[in-house]
Amino acid sequence: MKRLILTCIMSVAYTLTISAQTKWVNPLDLGDNIVHGRWWNGELKDSYHRLPPRAESKVRGAVWGLSKQSAGLSVCFHTNAPSVKVRYKVKGGLNMFHMPTTGVSGVDLYATDANGVLRWCASKFNLSFKDTINYEFKDLTYFTGEEKGYDFELFLPLYNEVTWMEIGVPEDRDLRFIPASAEQPIVVYGTSIVQGACASRTGMAWTNIVHRELGYPVINLGFSGNGQLEEEMFDFLAEIDARLFVIDCLPNMEEERTELIYDRLLKGVSILRKKSHAPILLVEYSYANGTSSQQSVDKYTRNNREQQRAYRTLQERGEKDIFYLSKDELGFTQETMVEGLHPNDFGMRQYADAYVRKLREIFH
Numbered sequence: 001m002k003r004l005i006l007t008c009i010m011s012v013a014y015t016l017t018i019s020a021q022t023k024w025v026n027p028l029d030l031g032d033n034i035v036h037g038r039w040w041n042g043e044l045k046d047s048y049h050r051l052p053p054r055a056e057s058k059v060r061g062a063v064w065g066l067s068k069q070s071a072g073l074s075v076c077f078h079t080n081a082p083s084v085k086v087r088y089k090v091k092g093g094l095n096m097f098h099m100p101t102t103g104v105s106g107v108d109l110y111a112t113d114a115n116g117v118l119r120w121c122a123s124k125f126n127l128s129f130k131d132t133i134n135y136e137f138k139d140l141t142y143f144t145g146e147e148k149g150y151d152f153e154l155f156l157p158l159y160n161e162v163t164w165m166e167i168g169v170p171e172d173r174d175l176r177f178i179p180a181s182a183e184q185p186i187v188v189y190g191t192s193i194v195q196g197a198c199a200s201r202t203g204m205a206w207t208n209i210v211h212r213e214l215g216y217p218v219i220n221l222g223f224s225g226n227g228q229l230e231e232e233m234f235d236f237l238a239e240i241d242a243r244l245f246v247i248d249c250l251p252n253m254e255e256e257r258t259e260l261i262y263d264r265l266l267k268g269v270s271i272l273r274k275k276s277h278a279p280i281l282l283v284e285y286s287y288a289n290g291t292s293s294q295q296s297v298d299k300y301t302r303n304n305r306e307q308q309r310a311y312r313t314l315q316e317r318g319e320k321d322i323f324y325l326s327k328d329e330l331g332f333t334q335e336t337m338v339e340g341l342h343p344n345d346f347g348m349r350q351y352a353d354a355y356v357r358k359l360r361e362i363f364h
Contacts, residue, residue: 033180063223069161077154078174079150087132106135108203188248191252228260238271258302284327
């Protein structure tokens with residue numbers, strides 16, 4: 001009996017020792033400039049939300065609710081640890097019928113080595129989705145030297161609200177968090193496709209791909225079903241000192257909202273131009289199900305026609321730096337979609353490639 005008690009005590013002590021070997025840090029405890037991928041960090045220092053608290057009284061309730069979801073947000077840090085652990089809680093359903101848990105509620109880790117080479121870090125099956133979600137990225141190898149470590153970027157859930165998060169490494173290893181970039185961001189206002197539906201993991205959302213490919217900060221203001229070219233949202237966009245504004249809302253402007261596209265676009269551009277001379281990119285609606293449904297073709301054709309009309313009016317008025325990305329340039333095919341509207345990972349890659357080509361053209 002004494003031996004059993006001694007064994008239990010030693011086991012508990014060993015467990016506590018192992019637990020104590022990981023040092024945990026809550027990024028939100030480090031100041032108001034730690035979260036990457038958003039503009040109002042000073043007003044949002046205690047959350048992983050995308051719009052400032054004052055937006056609650058100005059935008060529709062659906063937009064406000066979706067703005068609490070952390071699409072496009074990331075946390076960056078430097079470490080030379082052989083493993084990185086992440087634990088966090090979310091407030092919402094873990095998955096959707098057409099989008100997996102790893103995309104809706106998961107995190108995704110990328111590393112840049114001392115030579116600037118970008119590497120994806122697989123969590124393999126070292127993750128669990130319970131009350132507290134746990135990821136562990138193990139067996140990290142530092143090909144450019146352990147003493148140099150890597151710069152890591154952790155992309156947060158696309159369709160869930162993160163209420164609490166900690167990042168942990170062995171306590172004998174470096175862990176230094178990197179503040180958000182002061183560079184002018186690319187600002188994307190749009191729909192569920194912008195928010196990230198239906199990427200299988202968070203790093204595959206097309207805005208996150210564009211961020212990695214071009215190296216610029218990207219602010220994701222995609223609101224599932226609610227990117228409706230509203231004046232209130234353009235007011236918030238105009239507060240941002242942007243490198244470029246992307247307006248990609250047409251999939252949320254079907255049916256009775258089609259007739260609103262022309263006036264809302266002209267009004268939105270006017271709001272932006274009162275405060276910014278940044279280029280503006282208007283994006284067409286591309287719908288893969290058009291190969292089997294004339295009704296679908298008619299829907300996106302009507303929306304694209306209205307946006308084209310607004311684009312021509314802006315050109316006739318002499319508005320400068322207004323650019324256009326067509327559905328043909330996006331080039332969605334039957335293999336790029338989950339259910340005819342939202343891109344799968346292949347579609348996200350194709351969508352991002354079209355954007356990268358266009359943005360490089362705009363930025364010369």
